Amino acid sequence: xxxxxxxxxxxxxxxxxxxxxxxxxxxxxxxxxxxxxxxxxxxxxxxxxxxxxxxxxxxxxxxxxxxxxxxxxxxxxxxxxxxxxxxxxxxxxxxxxxxxxxxxxxxxxxxxxxxxxxxxxxxxxxxxxxxxxxxxxxxxxxxxxxxxxxxxxxxxxxxxxxxxxxxxxxxxxxxxxxxxxxxxxxxxxxxxxxxxxxxxxxxxxxxxxxxxxxxxxxxxxxxxxxxxxxxxxxxxxxxxxxxxxxxxxxxxxxxxxxxxxxxxxxxxxxxxxxxxxxxxxxxxxxxxxxxxxx
Ligand code: FDA
Numbered sequence: 001x002x003x004x005x006x007x008x009x010x011x012x013x014x015x016x017x018x019x020x021x022x023x024x025x026x027x028x029x030x031x032x033x034x035x036x037x038x039x040x041x042x043x044x045x046x047x048x049x050x051x052x053x054x055x056x057x058x059x060x061x062x063x064x065x066x067x068x069x070x071x072x073x074x075x076x077x078x079x080x081x082x083x084x085x086x087x088x089x090x091x092x093x094x095x096x097x098x099x100x101x102x103x104x105x106x107x108x109x110x111x112x113x114x115x116x117x118x119x120x121x122x123x124x125x126x127x128x129x130x131x132x133x134x135x136x137x138x139x140x141x142x143x144x145x146x147x148x149x150x151x152x153x154x155x156x157x158x159x160x161x162x163x164x165x166x167x168x169x170x171x172x173x174x175x176x177x178x179x180x181x182x183x184x185x186x187x188x189x190x191x192x193x194x195x196x197x198x199x200x201x202x203x204x205x206x207x208x209x210x211x212x213x214x215x216x217x218x219x220x221x222x223x224x225x226x227x228x229x230x231x232x233x234x235x236x237x238x239x240x241x242x243x244x245x246x247x248x249x250x251x252x253x254x255x256x257x258x259x260x261x262x263x264x265x266x267x268x269x270x271x272x273x274x275x276x277x278x279x280x281x282x283x284x285x286x287x288x289x290x291x292x293x294x
Contacts, residue, residue, distance in 0.1 A: 017243040027265035046266030047087040056089035060103040067110040076116040108142040119146030124177040150175030151195035164205035171210035212239035
């Protein structure tokens with residue numbers, strides 16, 4: 001499937017809607033365009049599920065180069081980075097925890113020098129304990145490291161309460177991974193209701209909520225909660241993915257909200273692209289037509 005997808009020109013073009021390019025230069029060009037339009041950005045160097053320590057080191061080095069570029073271009077005030085721990089070594093057969101932490105520390109140190117922040121993406125439910133553990137370790141030295149919580153998981157409301165501490169940067173998402181009913185709400189309505197409850201917990205606390213969704217009902221509820229709880233614009237932010245709801249991103253920014261676009265780049269775009277397709281039936285139908293009409 002990976003070969004068929006990455007080798008089909010129509011699908012590569014479809015991927016261009018969600019991925020800013022394969023090279024650092026392309027990522028920086030797209031980022032500059034967004035920043036010029038008043039948006040903030042978090043850049044993800046694509047890659048996940050690395051089983052080789054050399055690949056994990058290469059991912060770390062890609063982030064170090066990226067953070068160096070952001071500094072040189074004067075973009076680090078508006079641009080941070082997002083990292084997946086499975087790309088930094090979380091699934092290695094030996095010394096996974098130590099290798100991941102060392103790679104993540106190197107990236108956080110470069111972000112500190114650049115004057116920006118790092119958010120640690122959340123992957124499937126089997127990784128949540130390890131990922132939150134690494135975030136906790138990183139926050140000892142780098143308190144601005146962001147965590148991601150997925151409202152689809154039954155455990156998340158408790159995690160959300162734990163993470164709702166002063167200054168804690170928390171990105172709230174619905175969750176992009178297919179999860180079993182033993183750990184996740186099977187009904188979308190329950191995922192949405194849990195999202196609202198988590199938003200309230202975060203917004204009512206002294207944490208820094210990062211409301212990451214394209215669901216305009218959730219955006220509206222976040223704005224109402226912000227007003228009800230006396231939060232100033234800028235004391236929380238909205239986040240959306242590159243290529244999705246670009247007009248709404250600009251509208252929100254025009255209403256004085258801080259809006260951050262999650263911008264992925266790199267050669268390993270297959271997993272990210274497939275998750276974006278799976279989120280929306282219309283994308284899947286287009287995908288099937290493109291694959292079988294080649
Ligand atoms: P929902 O799925 O209900 O969609 C609401 C509406 O948004 C749809 O009706 C459609 O109009 C539009 N939409 C949503 N997805 C679309 C798509 N792919 N293509 C076109 N339109 C679409 N997940 C995770 O598990 N770990 C993570 O670390 C992150 N990180 C992350 C960062 C940021 C900035 C965002 C915005 C999202 C994530 N996600 C994530 C993904 C997230 O979990 C979720 O899968 C998607 O955001 C889709 O859910 P929505 O909240 O948009 O709602």
